Amino acid sequence: MHKSVKIDKYFKDIIKNEEDKYIEDYKKVYEKMQKSNAIYKGNIIEFLYNPMFFDKNDIKLFENKLEILFGIINKVVKRYLNDLEFRNYFNFSKKMEELILIDPGYSTPVPIGRFDIFYDYNEDFKFCELNGDGSSAMNEANTVEEIMYDSDIIKKLRENFDLYYTELFDSWVVEILRIYNQFESAKTKPNVAIIDFENLGTPYEFLEFKKSFEKSGLKTIIADPRNLEYKNGNLWHENFRIDLAYRRAVNQEMEKRIEEVEDFIEAYRDKAFCMVGPFRSQIIHNKIFFEILTNEMKTGFLSKSERDFIEKHIPETYILKENTEMINKIMQNKDNYVLKPMDLYAAKGVYIGRDYGRKDWEEKINKALNSGDYLVQKFCIPGRKDALRYKGGKFQKELFKTTLGLFVYNENFTGLYSRLGKKNIIASRGESIVAPNFVVK
Incomplete structure (x- = not known):
């Protein structure tokens, strides 16, 4: 039995033996959550008292798989930047392509991401989504973990197991500064701006990041990119000079408002500041990346071991409008397929075949075909x-x-972020439950 499963069983046995005690413990945890800032759209997130448990072998597995995946990502990005024919496979707008080609001043194309997987304690898991653009949910994960770590049930477990949770704020400050130090005009103590459009981001999470930056001695603001001015060779928010920007505004929203953020883009192009969260993240964030990876004709430059990794961990993906000969097969075998828009997030527009009857599924396929971007x-x-x-x-x-x-x-x-639900789509915060994650050393 997997060690994590054993700990989970022990957790359940403790509660079974003293249920009344741990009902009171749950109520204390619930009360603390109600007073926390783990808020989405005005409401406290729904959480689970029963954690997800992991051990050092799970963590080692994630580290190894991510190392291979980033080897592939970096090869694909390099090919995109240098090969016009390959670039055309992505079919990005001219505007987005120009933004992607701007050199951010550091090496990694994806400084921060959340890669979602379907994991059942075996190494054959699949990556279902690569969130490389505006990745979020650190506050939700760490808030429920911090509160649960101090609960009676976890204290009881810690008598027998050395448990920890993965901290996600101070660790980002360390890494963003490592990235920033590659920037040509890096300063010892940069002024930091967390950038997103007002009313589109996750403000409570931004406040937590702001605290961590300030704890490290860095002056930090949260700013809307539309309110920034490029003058005298620097990017400014009123009288605050921005040296380092942690961009959370997603590419799609930036492109939509491109004429409102001209100063921001011009300053980025001129390297007047360092923007961590480059537009190059679009290359993997757009789900067309999965189709390109699984199409050997398009990524023949990858090694055999990399192709084996893709076959094992990336689900087969096709452009619907280019594979109309598959339509009948998709209709007849609806339980085996999912329809996904290329560039939406938070599971918007995703249709899972087994969730629909035959007639409704056919309607979804036709709708997807008519849109042309599925x-x-x-x-x-x-x-x-x-x-x-x-x-x-x-x-x-x-x-x-x-x-x-x-x-x-x-x-x-x-770090880790677990969501649970009853439906086949476990994405929207309104339809999923956040579970704390604990790792046993």
Whole structure:
């Protein structure tokens, strides 16, 4: 039995033996969560008292797989930058292509990301999404973990197991400064701006990052890119000079408002400041990346071992409008396929075949064909977890589907984010439950 599964069983046995005690413990945790800043769209996130557990072998597996994946990512990005014919496969707008080609002044194309996987404690997991642009949810993950770490149940577990959770704020400050130090005009103590459009970002999370930057002695503001001015060779927010920007505004929103952020873009092009969160992240963030990886005709420059990795860990993906000969197969075998828009996020516009009847599925396929920007992907089975959930005055065992997010800072595994749900899509915060993650040393 996997060590993590053993710990989970021990967790459940403790509660079974003293349920009343741990119901009170759950209520204390719930009260602390209600007073926390783990808020999405005005509401406290839903959380699970039963954690996800991992051990050093799980972590080593994630580290190894991410190292191989980043080898592939860096090869693909390099080919994109240097090969016009290859660049055309992505079919980005001229505007986005120009932004991607701007040199950010440091080496990594994806400084920060959250790569979501379907993980069931075996090494054959699939990557279901690569969030390399505006990656979020650090505050949700760490808030529930910090509160749960101080709970009676975790204190009880810590009598027998050396448990920790992965910290996601101070660790980012360390990595962003490592990236920034590659920048030609890097300063010893840069002024930092966290950049996103007002009312589109996650303000409570930005405040946590601001605290971590300031704790490191860095003056920090949160700013809308539309309110910035490029003058005298520097980018300014009122009287605040910006040396280092942590960009959270996603590429799609930037492109949509390109005429409103001209000073910001011009200053970036001139390297008047260092923007960590380059437009190059679009290369992997757009789901066309999965189609290009799984199409050997397009990525023949990858090695055999890299192709083996793709076959094992990246679901088969096709451009729907270019593979109309597959339509009948997709219609007849709906349970095996998913329709995904190329460049939306938070599971918007995703249709899973097994969630629909035959007629509705055909309608979804036709709708996707008419839009012209849809991919069809092999359906991957989510992870599974039997978890205790407080319901009706007691703990009840429920079966959940799970998605595990791997936070990646400066191309290295940094942390975990678990979501559970009953549906095949476990993405929207309104339809999923966040679970704390603990690693046993």
